Amino acid sequence: MDYMLEMRNISKRFGEVQALRDVNFVVAPQEVVGLVGDNGAGKSTLIKIVTGYYQQDSGEVYFKGQKLEDLSVAKARQLGIETVYQERALADQQTLWRNIFMGRELTTRNGFLDVRKMKRETEKLMVGSMGFTSAAVAPDSVVRTFSGGEKQGVAIVRALYFDAELIILDEPTMGLSLSETRKLLDFVGGIKEAGKSCIFIDHNVFHVYSVADRVVVLDRGMVAGEFLTKDIALDQLMDKMYRVAQTGHLD
C-alpha cells in the first residue's frame, strides 16, 4: 500500500526529555487521521518533524514513497505539506495579503514581489473561501484587528491556497465559537472529499471522533494504540484514552 505519509521509528529528544520514542505513524491518501493524547504526549513534536520545523534524531520519513532528507519548512511546503498551527503562525502587525503569502511570496524575477497578484488572490480568497463579507476587511487590513475565528480562517485558507496534499491541523478549534467550530469540522470533511489527506490534532475527543477515519493515541512519546473510528464507539475510545493517561496502558 502506498501511504501519503509514512514515519518509521521516529525518536526525538530535547535535552533530558525524550519527546518521541520509536514512533511509527502513517497517513493514507484521502484519510483523516486524528492524533490525540494528553499534554506533552508528543503530538506537536511529531507534526513539527513532518513540517520540517524539527529534525528527528533517528528514524525515517517518507512522503508519497519518497524518503525525505534534511527537511526544512520551506521544502515541506513545496512538497505539499501545509500546516495550520495551534499558535496560528500569523504576523499580527502585517497586512492580510502578507500573511497569506508568508514564506511563499509570489515573486517575479529575482525575488521581486508580485504585490498586485498577491492582493488580487487574497481578494478572491476572502470572498470565496474565508467568507469575509464585511466591507471593513480588505487585503490591506492589518491582521491584528481580526477576531480569533477570522485569524483561524486566514491560517486555514493559507494552507489551502497552495494546493497541499497533506494538511495538518494542530488544535484548530482552540478559541473558536461554536458556529466557527462547526464550520471547521465541515471543512475537514471537505479536505477528504477533495482527495487530500489530513492530520487532525485536538484536545476535544468529540471533534476528533466526528471527523477522523482513524485515531492514533500518543502517550509519553510513544504510540499507545490506534483505532478505526468505525470499529469503536466514542465512549469506548474516551475510556481507553482516560486509562492510558492514568496508567500508560490501554486496557
Add this chain to the structure above:
Amino acid sequence: MPNHAAEGVEMTSTASQARVQARHLPALARFARTYGLQIGIICVLLAIWGLFTIGAPKTFLSSEIYAAYMSTIPFFAVMALPLTMVVIAGEMDLSFPSIMAMGMLVFVRVFETTGSVLLSFILCLAAGFAIGLLNGVIVVRTGIPSLVATIGTQFFWRGAVLVITGGRPASLVPIKGTLLYNALVGRWGGYVPAQMIWTVVVAILVWVLLNRHQFGAHVYLVGDNEDSARLMGVNADRTKIMVFAVVGLAAAFAGVLASLEVNYFWVTLGEGYMLRTLAAVFLGGTSVFGGTGTVLGTFVGCFIIGAIEAGIVAVGLTGFWTQLLYGLIIILSVSMHAMVRRKLE
C-alpha cells in the same frame, strides 16, 4: 447546555457587529493606519522648519543653509536608512560608527599600496559588508542579543583601527579631484552635494528592498513574529545576517563620504554619529519592538535631527541648547508615535 450554546453564538455575533462598527469608514481608517505615522513625522518637520523660519527668516529663506544640510545630513542618513531594516527585523546595531572607520582604514591602506581609487573603494565596501556579516553571524549563531553583541564589535573594530594606525590619521588630498571624489562628494550643478543624491539613491534602494522584494517581506515578518515566520518557512537566520551585512556596507560607504568631504581620515571617524543615527530611525516611527517602520519616516527623521543643530545657532541660541532640544523632540515624537499607534489599533 443548548441555552448556553445559543448564548455563545449570540455573543460572538454582537461582538463581531461591534467590530464592524469600530471599523467604520474602513478606507479612511486604513489610510490613517497605513500613513498616520508618516504624516505625523512630516508635520513635526514642518513645525520645526516653521519655527526656525520665524526665528531666523534670513537664514532659512536663503539657499545656503539647505546646501549645508544636504552636505552633512547624508553622512548619517545613508546609515540610518538601512539601519531601519535592522530595527524592523527586531534587532539593533551599535557597531556602525566603528565600521565606518575600519572600512576607511582599508580604503587608505589599499590606496597607499596600489594607488587605485576604485579598488580602494570596492575593498572598503567589501570590508564593511564582511564586518556586518560577522555581526549577523555572531548574533544568529550565539543568540546573544544584538544590542550587546554589537557593543562588543563596536569596541573591537574601533580598537583594531587604533592599534593598526597607532592613532595616526591620513591625508586623502591625493584623491581630491578624482572621478570617484567628484561622483561621491562633488557639487552637482555647482550646488547640490553629490552625497545628497546618493542618499536619495540609498533611500530608493532600501524602499524597494523593503516593500517590493521578498527579502524585505521577510524582514518585516521576522521582526513581527519570528516564531510564525520560522513556522511558515522563512529563513529567519539568513534574513537577520543579511540586514546586518547591509548596514555594514552602508557604514563603510558613509565613512568614505564623510572622509572624502574633509579630505582626511581621522581614526575617530564615526564617533558622534551613533546617537543621531539611531535617533533618526526612532524619530521616523520605526518601532523598537520590530515589525513596523518606514523608509520615509527615517528619511524625514534624518532631516529633523540634521536641521536642529544649525537651526539653533541661526535663531540665536547657543550651541548648548542642541542636546536639550534633541532630547525634547525625540521624546515628543516617539510619544506621539506610541499614541498614534495605540489609537489606530
